[in-house]
Amino acid sequence: EREPAGPRWGMVIDLDACTGCSACVVACQVENNTPVVGRDEVRRHREMHWLRIDRYYLERPSGVAVAHQPMTCHQCGHAPCETVCPVLATTRSSDGLNQQVYSRCVGTRYCMNNCPFKVRRFNWFENRPDETFEASRLNPEVTIRSRGVVEKCTFCAHRIQDARLAAQQPGRDLPDALVQPACAQSCPARAIVFGNLADPGSEVSVASRSGRAYALLDELNLAPAVT
Numbered sequence: 604e605r606e607p608a609g610p611r612w613g614m615v616i617d618l619d620a621c622t623g624c625s626a627c628v629v630a631c632q633v634e635n636n637t638p639v640v641g642r643d644e645v646r647r648h649r650e651m652h653w654l655r656i657d658r659y660y661l662e663r664p665s666g667v668a669v670a671h672q673p674m675t676c677h678q679c680g681h682a683p684c685e686t687v688c689p690v691l692a693t694t695r696s697s698d699g700l701n702q703q704v705y706s707r708c709v710g711t712r713y714c715m716n717n718c719p720f721k722v723r724r725f726n727w728f729e730n731r732p733d734e735t736f737e738a739s740r741l742n743p744e745v746t747i748r749s750r751g752v753v754e755k756c757t758f759c760a761h762r763i764q765d766a767r768l769a770a771q772q773p774g775r776d777l778p779d780a781l782v783q784p785a786c787a788q789s790c791p792a793r794a795i796v797f798g799n800l801a802d803p804g805s806e807v808s809v810a811s812r813s814g815r816a817y818a819l820l821d822e823l824n825l826a827p828a829v830t
Contacts, residue, residue: 612700612758612797614784615830616672621792622791622792622794626790627789628654629789630789631675635745635759636742636747653756656674676755677819678699678829679825679828680825683717683718687717689711692705692707692752698763699800703753703754703755705746710753719820723753729749730748759785
């Protein structure tokens, strides 16, 4: 067990509020410079978006109902992806994030095979734009990944870093209100709550301890930061 030195970033997703509109998916794709690969590559299971929405169909007497469940990297406390990486490209940060070091990754995809949530993506293509006009539409705070590496959700680590720098004063903690990933910011139903799980009074911490909260695949003892 490793206690976070500072905050422990986590997320709660209210499945009753989620309508499956995919605004979070689009916001994440734009914010993190995730490439759009097209229909043919998606048919080959080479989609690149870091956040997907699983849909479950429930047959009822009145018809078929649909339940939506957003799936992102769960930033597991006992992450199975970390133990199998031969080059330590996926590591644990001091604030509990499961980091992906793109410059170190050699694309073995062991982490993808070992992730029970299947939320990691292998970059098949070189997606660096050559033209200045094309490059101007990208987020300058996020690195453009080269082909042959595995990438995934980072809880918008660049936003966390920006907020940390803004709040960098002696003896001052980083408040939840300063940090909001793109998915939570764009959700029209406010189904996504993000914050510091180490603070027992934070909104995300209270929601994660409620009677409605549960962890996916809890029997695997992954200690996910998403409930």
